[in-house]
Amino acid sequence: MRKLLNLIMLLLIVMSFLNCKDSSSTKDKRDEHKNDRQNNIEASSEKIDNTIxxxxxxxxxxxxxxxxxxxxxxxxxxxxxxxxxxxxxxxxxxxxxxxxxxxxxxxxxxxxxxxxxxxxxxxxxxxxRENPMPYRLSNTDLNSTRSYNKDSDIDKYLILELISKKTYEELKQRQNNFITVREDTLEIKKNNGKIDLPTDQGVITLLDIREKDMGDASYHYLGAIDSLNVYVIRGDYIGYSEHLLINKATARKDTLAEKPIISPNWKKMITASIDGQTLAPTDLQLFDIEKNKYVLRLMINFQGWFHSQEEDSVFWINKDEFCMKIMSLQHAENEGFKEHCYQYIKIKVLY
Structure with missing residues (x-):
């Protein structure tokens, strides 16, 4: 009986050894296949130093x-x-x-x-490896300001972020507030250097000036903003220009640095300007529109960049966000103006 038990135990040990060997062989084959696949991948691609x-x-x-x-x-x-x-x-x-x-x-x-x-x-x-735009703006650079009419934390009022040119162009195509000024030259015309603007309070006359003692002044009718019931006039003077909004009902004149760009819900208005005729950073003004009055809420002078002067390069995409086409001041000063060196930003108004 004892001999039979010993024989059974010997058989169990042999079978266990054979199973372990088969399992090890199967694992070796799996590892071999895995290595083959990895070798094939490495043959077609090579990992490199991704810190550069x-x-x-x-x-x-x-x-x-x-x-x-x-x-x-x-x-x-x-x-x-x-x-x-x-x-x-x-x-x-x-x-x-x-x-x-x-x-x-x-x-x-x-x-x-x-x-x-x-x-x-x-x-x-x-x-x-050589940076072709050494003065390229980063998201951090966008918030650099010299002065504005609020406390020093711009993040409380605006969020600025870089977007791609492709995104900028897609948003521009979709935005539904492309034209806020109705450019009708048939309604108002300049005659002999004079523009007459009819209002409920009488006719407002703007007359070009060409006298040395008084300085040059030239006025240009740009159109009307129907929702605000105003005429839009650009005044060109020596060394600078401004825009006038003249109310058709009250004859009130409001002076802006640039042509206004109004949000799709007609609740906010921005102007973007550059002081003087030399290279200078962008001045941004944001207004609230309250019963056809314009209340200045934020005035910022950005330090590191300026916006493109081409028509409609600044536009709203919804009631709280607008886009701008911009360039680094350092880049323009050192490398000159090149179209492909412009960058694009989206600005969200938080207040």
Whole structure:
């Protein structure tokens, strides 16, 4: 009986050993397959030091794609000068023709967090280690101010953030307040340097001045804002200009630094101006509209940047947010004015 028990125990030990060996063999095969897959991935891509910034040199922007393929889905577009970090380099080469020049490169996986977080593949022929926009504004730079009529914490009143050119253009196409001034030149005309504006209180006359002792003055009828029941006039003087809002009912004159840009709900109004004729930062004024009166709520002089003077570059996108096209003062002073070096911001009014 004892011999039988010993035999059974011996058989159990042998079977246990064989099972362990099979299990170990299966695990080895799984590890082998895993290593094969990893080797295949590493053969087509290579991880690199992702602490180094590279910068976009494509003047019209650099496409970011879901896969390293020119036909892959486009995720986003990176503006000229955008800093990115390269996460992986693939061995998939690519060639781009730009005029008579041929640019060679490969697909790389990048990460960008300047505006929104973007991760995808780009052609590295349009990336460089040398920053082409050394004076490019960051989100922190946007809040730099010299003076304004509130306390020193601008974050209580406004939130400023960089957005991409693509986002700016999409918002501009969608915004429903593109024209607030009805530009009708048939209603009011200038005759012999004189503009007559009929109001319920009588005719208001604006007369151009061309006398040395009194200084030059020239007035231009821009149109009307029907919802405010006002005429809009630009006055040009020696070295500066201003805008007049003349109420058609009361004949009241309100003077603004620039043409007003009014929110879609007609409750807020902004003006953006640049003092003098030399390069200077943007002055921003925000008004509340209360029963056709304009109450100044915030006046800010930004230190590090100025806005584009082209028509309709500043616009509201909803009742509390507006967009601006801007450039770093340092960039303009040192590098000059280049269209592809403009940046774009969205400003949210908190009060």
């Amino acid at each position: 910034f590279h910068y976009v040199t494509a003047i019209n922007g650099l496409s970011v794609r879901k896969q390293p393929d020119i036909n892959a889905e486009k995720i986003s577009t990176l503006d000229y000068g955008t800093p990115v970090k390269i996460i992986e380099e693939t061995h998939q080469t690519f060639q781009v023709k730009e005029g008579t020049k041929t640019i060679d490169g490969k697909w790389v996986l990048i990460d960008s967090k300047e505006t929104t977080s973007i991760k995808g593949y780009v052609f590295d022929g349009f990336l460089t």
